[in-house]
Amino acid sequence: xxxxxxxxxxxxxxxxxxxxxxxxxxxxxxxxxxxxxxxxxxxxxxxxxxxxxxxxxxxxxxxxxxxxxxxxxxxxxxxxxxxxxxxxxxxxxxxxxxxxxxxxxxxxxxxxxxxxxxxxxxxxxxxxxxxxxxxxxxxxxxxxxxxxxxxxxxxxxxxxxxxxxxxxxxxxxxxxxxxxxxxxxxxxxxxxxxxxxxxxxxxxxxxxxxxxxxxxxxxxxxxxxxxxxxxxxxxxxxxxxxxxxxxxxxxxxxxxxxxxxxxxxxxxxxxxxxxxxxxxxxxxxxxxxxxxxxxxxxxxxxxxxxxxxxxxxxxxxxxxxxxxxxxxxxx
Numbered sequence: 001x002x003x004x005x006x007x008x009x010x011x012x013x014x015x016x017x018x019x020x021x022x023x024x025x026x027x028x029x030x031x032x033x034x035x036x037x038x039x040x041x042x043x044x045x046x047x048x049x050x051x052x053x054x055x056x057x058x059x060x061x062x063x064x065x066x067x068x069x070x071x072x073x074x075x076x077x078x079x080x081x082x083x084x085x086x087x088x089x090x091x092x093x094x095x096x097x098x099x100x101x102x103x104x105x106x107x108x109x110x111x112x113x114x115x116x117x118x119x120x121x122x123x124x125x126x127x128x129x130x131x132x133x134x135x136x137x138x139x140x141x142x143x144x145x146x147x148x149x150x151x152x153x154x155x156x157x158x159x160x161x162x163x164x165x166x167x168x169x170x171x172x173x174x175x176x177x178x179x180x181x182x183x184x185x186x187x188x189x190x191x192x193x194x195x196x197x198x199x200x201x202x203x204x205x206x207x208x209x210x211x212x213x214x215x216x217x218x219x220x221x222x223x224x225x226x227x228x229x230x231x232x233x234x235x236x237x238x239x240x241x242x243x244x245x246x247x248x249x250x251x252x253x254x255x256x257x258x259x260x261x262x263x264x265x266x267x268x269x270x271x272x273x274x275x276x277x278x279x280x281x282x283x284x285x286x287x288x289x290x291x292x293x294x295x296x297x298x299x300x301x302x303x304x305x306x307x308x309x310x311x312x313x314x315x316x317x318x319x320x321x322x323x324x325x326x327x328x329x330x331x
Contacts, residue, residue, distance in 0.1 A: 006130035006138075007178030007328035010169040012066025013297035014058055015046040015284060020162070029155035036159045037282075041260025045162025045285030047147045054088040056098050058165035059143035062293070063102045066139070066167045074102050077169075078135035080109035081125055083118035083142040083289040085316075086149060087111055090199075098141065107139070115194070116256050116315030118142060118289040119166075120184070123311070123323055126170040127179040133172075141167045142289035149196060151216035160258070161217070162285035166293020177306070177328035183239045183321055190227065190318030194219040219316075228262050228314040233269035235322035236312045240270060243324055247271030249308055251327075252299075256313035257281040257291040266312055288315075303327045 021044045022033035036042055048058060059082060067074055082095030095109035114121045119142035126138040143165030152158045170178075196217055198209035209215060232255065240250065253272055255263045260281055267277045278295045287294060292311060296303070303309070307327040314320040 002174035004131055004133060004172045004174060005176065005178035005180070006127035006170045007173035008168045008296070008325070009171045009328060010066050010070035010072065011167065011293060011296045011300055012062050012064070012069060013164070013166040013294050014061035014065055015164040015294070016048040018047045018049045019044050020047045022159070025159055028152055029158060031155050031159060040160060041279070041281045042159065042285045043282040046164055048145050048163045054148070055084050055086045055143050055145045056088045056094050056101070058145060058163060059084070059094070059098045059141045059167070060101045062143060062165035062167040063098065063139060063141055066169060067102065070169065072169070074104045075106050077104040077107045077137045077139050079126070079129060079138045080104055080107045081112055081122045081138065081140045082109060083112045083122040083140060084144055085113055085115055085118060085288050086144045086146060104139065114315060114319040115317055116258060116286070116288050116291070117313045117319035117321060118315070119292045120311060120313040120321055120323060121319070123168075123179065124182050124184060130170055130172050136172060138170045139167060140170065141165060142293045144288040144290055146286070146288055149215070149217050151213055154216065156221055157217050157219060160286050162287050164284055164287035164290040164294055166290050166297055168293050168296060173328055177326045180324045180326060181239055181243055182323045183235050183242070185231070185235065185321055186317055186319045188317070190316060193223045194316035225259065225262065227318055228258065229265045231318070231320045232256070232262060232312045232314045233266045235320055236266050236310055237269050239310060239322040239324050245308065245324070247273070250310050251276060251307035252303065252309045253277045254292055254295050254309055254311045256315070257284065257295070258286045258314065262314070270310070300331045303331070305330050
């Protein structure tokens with residue numbers, strides 16, 4: 001019997017209609033299009049403006065897109081992993097609501113939070129369940145409404161983030177396609193450099209925390225940038241080394257879309273031509289858990305069966321890693 005691997009067999013995505021451009025941000029904070037573009041590669045980002053809609057709305061739309069494209073019966077889905085840093089509610093799992101809303105009534109589900117590495121970790125989790133033979137169809141959704149936790153008077157963060165969602169279906173494969181290897185890491189040293197100070201058990205909400213704007217994302221940009229560049233590049237080069245891959249062997253780099261300079265540094269370390277580096281950061285900014293599946297959806301038609309793909313991500317905590325996957329289908 002052939003070894004069972006976990007392959008991606010379908011993808012879907014959703015981004016809101018509202019576009020927030022660099023020029024529009026320049027009317028809110030002291031910045032300009034040239035400054036933002038040269039330092040991040042971002043030109044615009046999508047924002048979910050509806051006050052009564054949360055991250056679940058984005059995730060449901062992405063899942064429905066996948067279901068429609070694949071003509072999938074949602075009752076066949078065994079498990080839903082909802083990768084997010086911005087759940088609808090602090091306690092009730094957003095995953096459960098999303099699964100019920102899309103008709104995945106036979107699936108169990110839960111949220112997975114590892115900041116910007118959430119989807120990457122979700123891929124690993126889905127693959128483990130598939131390879132163990134326990135489940136046949138695992139849906140991993142990466143979604144974040146980052147606009148709900150961004151301070152639009154803070155130019156160090158408001159220029160970076162956007163809202164969006166992507167989804168990927170994992171199924172068993174006996175042809176050798178799918179997830180081949182992973183190198184995942186974390187380090188608590190990052191706890192103070194990228195975080196929301198209040199709202200958790202350490203500092204519960206109060207009038208004071210709201211007045212002090214402590215419920216918004218804050219980051220030490222230089223420190224995060226330094227760690228992201230070194231760790232994403234290290235993880236990606238290590239996964240190539242472990243699998244005897246050269247830059248010629250890798251067809252595509254699917255990297256977390258946080259900053260174009262970080263992505264370029266990772267590709268450089270891997271010895272990849274620019275043409276092999278998938279990027280959509282200019283359109284969406286950093287959508288946190290959604291960046292990787294959004295890339296897969298945007299470039300799906302370019303991905304060919306058997307392509308060697310290296311995924312890489314870095315997030316708060318710190319969390320980071322790389323996954324090597326062989327693409328399993330032609331769209």
